[in-house]
Amino acid sequence: MTKAFTIWLTGIPGAGKTTIARELVEVLGPEIGSLAHLDGDDIRRDALYTLGFGREDRDTNIRVLAYVARTLNLHGTPAVVAAISPYAETRLEARKMIDQFVEVHVECPVEVCIERDPKGLYKRALAGEIPNLTGLNDPYEAPLDPEIRVATATESASDSALQIIEALRGLGHI
């Protein structure tokens, strides 16, 4: 068996990270036995609800996700992390923590994300109710050299997941 890996989905809100992660769990999970889905939003809700959205707290959120993914990997369970992870430096920290790290930029123009707005975040941010929404009024540092890129404005989440799976095969992770 190959070593357990972590697929790290980064992108602005509404780009489709969580949907792709669920698709990967459904499609790839059975093939490799088990795939843990870790979500930036879920871990905030369940364990990190005292954190805010300033840089330090966002970074702590990412470090914890990386810690969980690493621990799962060490015990043989591959993971897919869906988290905005806006800062390149913090993603690099995650990469250093995790042995088999596969960064995926889930790309989508902000205009398209504003139109989708699955959680109504852009609407609230545009109304001035959220001061720091990534992609709108908080920075997103796009990965310069991710292992994989998927473009969700022009393809379905299911297609993106299949592309990621093919790329994982190409990279020798599965």
Next chain:
Amino acid sequence: MTKAFTIWLTGIPGAGKTTIARELVEVLGPEIGSLAHLDGDDIRRDALYTLGFGREDRDTNIRVLAYVARTLNLHGTPAVVAAISPYAETRLEARKMIDQFVEVHVECPVEVCIERDPKGLYKRALAGEIPNLTGLNDPYEAPLDPEIRVATATESASDSALQIIEALRGLGHI
């Protein structure tokens, strides 16, 4: 196979939690395939280094440990958590998050812990350099009804680990 469980070691600094956790990994790990050791100190060092030792930050530390243990358990890996976890209410939160939760009070009189002082924390606290050391000048709410109690002033870490393993058999976890 029985469902993956979490052994939660709580006690004041120097009581022997980490030593017992390592012993459990060594002795019980091979029998059950894999046992993850999560440590309150390690996770602070690796992922939560911006947290302090006030109640809110201590609670966040515990919630994250519970989150990691739960995630490991969900994917079939049992875990042993070694963390002071001073507050009963927060340990109850951890218990509610985790399906098969086994609380172990690692008991040791503070006088004995002061004498051991493996990390020099009591020395520094007694010199006034640490304002909130659990057991000395910060509260420790001992569990009223833990699944297991071990008394490390009068028995070795190895004996405590064996007692925990026997208790786990009695409780049907292994």
